[in-house]
Amino acid sequence: MLKAAIVGASGYTGAELAGYVSRHSNIELAGLYVSERSVDAGKALSTLHGKLRGVVDAPVQPLIVADIAKNFADIDIVLLATAHEVSHDLAEAFLNAGCQVFDLSGAFRVQSAEFYEKFYGFTHQFPELLEKAVYGLAEWNAEKIKQTDLVAVAGCYPTASLTALKPLVEAGLVESSNKAVINATSGVSGAGRKASLTSSFCEVSLAPYGVFNHRHQPEIAAHLGHPVIFTPHLGNFKRGILATINVVLKAGTTEEQVNAAYQQAYAGQNIVRILEGEWPSIAKVENTPFIDVAWQQQGEDLIVVSAEDNLLKGAASQAIQCLNIRNGFALTESLV
Ligand SMILES: NC(=O)C1=CN([C@@H]2O[C@H](COP(=O)(O)OP(=O)(O)OC[C@H]3O[C@@H](n4cnc5c(N)ncnc54)[C@H](OP(=O)(O)O)[C@@H]3O)[C@@H](O)[C@H]2O)C=CC1
Numbered sequence: 148m149l150k151a152a153i154v155g156a157s158g159y160t161g162a163e164l165a166g167y168v169s170r171h172s173n174i175e176l177a178g179l180y181v182s183e184r185s186v187d188a189g190k191a192l193s194t195l196h197g198k199l200r201g202v203v204d205a206p207v208q209p210l211i212v213a214d215i216a217k218n219f220a221d222i223d224i225v226l227l228a229t230a231h232e233v234s235h236d237l238a239e240a241f242l243n244a245g246c247q248v249f250d251l252s253g254a255f256r257v258q259s260a261e262f263y264e265k266f267y268g269f270t271h272q273f274p275e276l277l278e279k280a281v282y283g284l285a286e287w288n289a290e291k292i293k294q295t296d297l298v299a300v301a302g303c304y305p306t307a308s309l310t311a312l313k314p315l316v317e318a319g320l321v322e323s324s325n326k327a328v329i330n331a332t333s334g335v336s337g338a339g340r341k342a343s344l345t346s347s348f349c350e351v352s353l354a355p356y357g358v359f360n361h362r363h364q365p366e367i368a369a370h371l372g373h374p375v376i377f378t379p380h381l382g383n384f385k386r387g388i389l390a391t392i393n394v395v396l397k398a399g400t401t402e403e404q405v406n407a408a409y410q411q412a413y414a415g416q417n418i419v420r421i422l423e424g425e426w427p428s429i430a431k432v433e434n435t436p437f438i439d440v441a442w443q444q445q446g447e448d449l450i451v452v453s454a455e456d457n458l459l460k461g462a463a464s465q466a467i468q469c470l471n472i473r474n475g476f477a478l479t480e481s482l483v
C-alpha cells in the first residue's frame with residue numbers, strides 16, 4: 148500500500164479526493180491537511196462534508212510547512228487541492244521529501260514564466276519545476292505521466308475543451324486559419340468553497356465572464372497547438388461543465404474521418420464516453436468521473452459538445468487517473 152496525503156482537504160476538490168483515496172485498493176489515506184491557521188483545523192472532514200460521514204471521519208490537520216521534510220518522509224503521494232499560489236509555494240518541499248506530487252491548481256500547467264505574470268499575477272519562482280511538470284490530461288499524456296513526480300492536473304474548462312478538440316487537431320482535420328470557438332458553462336463549485344459575492348445564491352445568474360482574458364484560453368491553446376476563442380459562463384447550478392465548441396474543418400473532411408479521429412483517440416479509454424444519437428448533458432456526468440463527447444457536422448462546420456463534472460474529471464478524478472497511470476494501477480481504480 149502506498150500512503151497518500153491531501154493538502155486542501157476541506158475544499159470542494161479536496162473532499163472529492165478524500166472519497167476516492169479512501170476507497171482505493173492500493174492507497175492508504177495517511178493525512179488530511181488545511182492551512183496552518185485554518186478555522187477548520189482539528190475538525191473531522193465528515194463534519195465539513197456530511198456525505199463523507201462513515202467514509203472519512205479523520206480530522207483535517209494544520210500543515211506546518213517547516214516540518215514537511217520530517218512529517219512527509221514516509222508519504223509516497225501528495226495531492227495538492229490548494230490555490231495556485233499555495234501549490235506554487237509548496238510543491239518543491241514535497242518533492243524534496245520524496246513524494247509524488249499531483250497538483251490540481253494551475254501553478255505548473257504552462258511552461259512559460261510570462262504566462263504566470265500575465266494571467267496569474269505572480270512571478271513564477273520555480274522554472275526548473277515548470278519544465279519538469281507533466282500536464283495531467285490523462286488520456287493524452289500517459290507515457291510522460293508514468294515518468295514524472297510532478298503532475299500538473301489539467302484545468303476544468305481545459306479538460307472539457309481539449310478532450311473535445313484534440314482528436315480533430317491531432318488528426319489534422321481542423322482548418323489552420325480558423326480559431327476554434329469554445330463557449331462553456333460551469334457550475335458555481337468551480338469557484339471553490341470560500342464565500343464570495345459573485346458566487347452567492349442570489350447573485351448567480353447565467354452570464355459570461357472573463358471574456359478574452361480568462362487564464363484557461365492560453366492553457367487550452369498551449370496544449371491543443373491550435374488557437375481558440377474561449378468564453379466561460381457561470382451557471383446557477385452546483386457542479387458540472389458543458390462546453391459547446393464550433394470548429395471549421397479542412398475542406399473536404401468527411402464524417403467518416405471525423406468519426407475515425409474520435410474512435411481512434413479514445414479506443415480503450417472508458418472515462419471518455421462518445422455518445423451517439425444524443426447530446427451530452429450535465430445530468431449524465433455529475434458526480435461521475437466520465438466526460439461525454441458528441442458532435443454534428445454540416446459541410447465544413449462541426450459542433451462538438453463535451454460535458455464533465457468540474458470537481459471530478461475537471462479536477463479530483465482526473466488526478467486519481469494520473470495517479471493510477473503513474474503507479475501502474477488499473478486505470479479506473481477507485482473511480483468506477
Ligand atoms: N473547484 C473546481 O471546480 C476546480 C478547482 N481546481 C483547482 O483546485 C484547487 C482547489 O480548488 P477548490 O477545491 O475549488 O478550492 P477550495 O477553496 O474549495 O479549497 C481550498 C482548500 O485549500 C485549503 N488551504 C488554503 N490555504 C492553504 C494553505 N496555505 N495550506 C494548506 N491548505 C490551504 C483550504 O482550507 P483553509 O482555507 O481552511 O486552510 C481548503 O481546504 C485550486 O487550485 C483550483 O483552481 C481545478 C479544477 C476544478
Ligand SMILES: CC(=O)N[C@@H](CCC(=O)OP(=O)(O)O)C(=O)O
Pocket residue numbers: 251252253301302303304333334335336337338379381
Ligand atoms: C466557475 C469558476 O469560477 N470557475 C473557475 C475555474 C475553475 C478552477 O478552479 O480553475 P482551474 O481548473 O484552473 O483550477 C474560474 O473561472 O476561475
